[in-house]
Amino acid sequence: xxxxxxxxxxxxxxxxxxxxxxxxxTKPRKFYKMSEFGDDxxxxxxxxxxxxxxxxNYLIKEEVLLW
Numbered sequence: 001x002x003x004x005x006x007x008x009x010x011x012x013x014x015x016x017x018x019x020x021x022x023x024x025x026t027k028p029r030k031f032y033k034m035s036e037f038g039d040d041x042x043x044x045x046x047x048x049x050x051x052x053x054x055x056x057n058y059l060i061k062e063e064v065l066l067w
Contacts, residue, residue, distance in 0.1 A: 008032055
């Protein structure tokens, strides 16, 4: 997990994540959640992924038809 926490901190610094400390227990814990900006980024990336996926599936289908 050497790369997980630096990634979380970097995403927080970029505004994609927000964090909050829970000090109610014996050991303080930091929790991360998606920010509004992160939600917007997620939706845009998800839309892009779906478009790429549709295109690849179309190309695969066309390739099958050519064989």
